[in-house]
Amino acid sequence: MIRLLLLSFLLVSFNANAIVIRGDVKDSKYRIQPTEFPALADMPGEGHGVLIAPQWIITAAHAITWQSEINHVTINGKIREVERVVVHPGYKKPPQDLQQNALATWDWTLFMVLLSSADDIALIKLAQPVTDVAPAILHKGDDEFGQIIKIIGKGATGNGATGYEFTSPHRTELRRAFNKVTSAHGRWFCYVFDKSSESLPLEGGSGSGDSGGPVLIENKQEWRLAGLTSWTAPLGAVRNRPGMYGQISCNVRLRHYKDWVDSVIGFAKEEA
Numbered sequence: 001m002i003r004l005l006l007l008s009f010l011l012v013s014f015n016a017n018a019i020v021i022r023g024d025v026k027d028s029k030y031r032i033q034p035t036e037f038p039a040l041a042d043m044p045g046e047g048h049g050v051l052i053a054p055q056w057i058i059t060a061a062h063a064i065t066w067q068s069e070i071n072h073v074t075i076n077g078k079i080r081e082v083e084r085v086v087v088h089p090g091y092k093k094p095p096q097d098l099q100q101n102a103l104a105t106w107d108w109t110l111f112m113v114l115l116s117s118a119d120d121i122a123l124i125k126l127a128q129p130v131t132d133v134a135p136a137i138l139h140k141g142d143d144e145f146g147q148i149i150k151i152i153g154k155g156a157t158g159n160g161a162t163g164y165e166f167t168s169p170h171r172t173e174l175r176r177a178f179n180k181v182t183s184a185h186g187r188w189f190c191y192v193f194d195k196s197s198e199s200l201p202l203e204g205g206s207g208s209g210d211s212g213g214p215v216l217i218e219n220k221q222e223w224r225l226a227g228l229t230s231w232t233a234p235l236g237a238v239r240n241r242p243g244m245y246g247q248i249s250c251n252v253r254l255r256h257y258k259d260w261v262d263s264v265i266g267f268a269k270e271e272a
Helices: 003-008 096-105 109-116 254-271
Strands: 019-021 040-042 048-053 056-059 072-075 078-087 122-126 148-153 175-185 188-192 204-206 214-219 222-233 248-253
Touching (some): 048 222, 056 222, 056 254, 109 222, 148 222, 204 222, 222 254
Antiparallel strands (some): 019 204, 040 048, 048 056, 056 122, 078 122, 148 175, 188 248, 214 222
16 A cells, blocks of 8 residues: 555554564564454455454554545455445544655655554454354453553564565465563554564564554453554664664554444444
């Protein structure tokens, strides 16, 4: 999804982000099989979502609004037809001129202000309930700060020492990595991709291609869905080179949107 958008969301995982790994750890250690998280939904082309009810997927709004329409998604290797999409009314799509200015000057201040004030969340209703995959369990607490998280995605990849190119493929192999939440408030919780000397054994960050993908927190020996990959700030990174150590990634904080999600899905149940 990116092209100009991709660039705009360079910043971003706001273009769907994937897994960027440590420079001193083999990529094979980050690879996983789809069975580790079967509730993962693949959007057409790139980007993800997560099955949270038999007929509902949750995702980042920007991961789907760049397309004219979403007719289907893929879950557990099967194509699932889409009935409708519900985008949060507080979502704000960055204007093209703001994107172009940021790319030309590398001053992302106003772009980031807009991103941080947007409700980057959407729900997708499937035409038929999914019966072969169990929905992800939602994390209900507001205790994200300081927690170890697991991120999953198939987007662009690289390592913290060299980053990756904007032109890198935005759909690759399925990977997962871990990090530690460094801030959590309101719409967002964020983490920093630390250098190898300070990082977790399988530390990683987001890259382009997996927006809307799951961010999980372990609770009672099971990983629960706490957030969705959204956007990445290029602070401290080399110009035009995302995915390097020091990258800050921010994720949609699902606890903040519990009432909205319940209102949409609940209303849909009443309609049925």
